[in-house]
Amino acid sequence: MVVNADMISSAEGELKVWKDSARDCHNKCRGFSMWPGTYMFFQIGDDEDEETFKTGENEEAVRVKVIKTRVLEEKSDPTDVVEIGSKKGDGLRVVCDDGSVLEVLLVQPATRKAMDAKSFVNGLRGKSLRWVKMPEENPEESC
Numbered sequence: 001m002v003v004n005a006d007m008i009s010s011a012e013g014e015l016k017v018w019k020d021s022a023r024d025c026h027n028k029c030r031g032f033s034m035w036p037g038t039y040m041f042f043q044i045g046d047d048e049d050e051e052t053f054k055t056g057e058n059e060e061a062v063r064v065k066v067i068k069t070r071v072l073e074e075k076s077d078p079t080d081v082v083e084i085g086s087k088k089g090d091g092l093r094v095v096c097d098d099g100s101v102l103e104v105l106l107v108q109p110a111t112r113k114a115m116d117a118k119s120f121v122n123g124l125r126g127k128s129l130r131w132v133k134m135p136e137e138n139p140e141e142s143c
Contacts, residue, residue: 022100068106091117
C-alpha cells in the first residue's frame with residue numbers, strides 16, 4: 001500500500017524532552033541530522049526567578065542546535081536542570097519526562113561553530129543551564 005507522507009518542517013526538529021523519552025530524542029537527532037537538524041532551547045543564568053524558568057516565559061532563552069547525542073542507561077528524577085557529566089568526555093545530561101537521560105555531546109549555539117559540551121559549559125562561566133519549553137505558536141491565531 002502506498003501512503004503519502006507530509007513534508008517535514010523545520011519545527012519538527014525541536015527535541016521535546018518534556019514529553020519524549022531519551023531514546024526518542026536520540027533517534028530524532030540521528031534521523032534529522034542532515035535536514036532540518038535538531039535543537040533545544042536553554043535558559044542560561046542564575047536560579048533567582050524560579051517561576052520564570054518553569055513557565056519558559058523568559059525572553060532570553062537561547063536556541064542551541066543539537067548535533068550529537070547518546071542515551072545513558074541510568075534513570076533519574078525528571079528535572080529541567082542540565083548538568084555536565086563528571087568524567088572527561090561526558091556531555092550535557094538532560095533528564096527526559098520518563099526519567100531517562102539523554103547525553104548531549106556536540107552542540108552549536110547560534111552564530112557559533114559546533115563545539116563539544118564541555119566547551120559550551122566553559123563558555124557559560126559558572127552560570128546555570130536549564131532546558132525550557134517554548135510556547136507553541138498556533139497558526140490559526142496568526143491569521
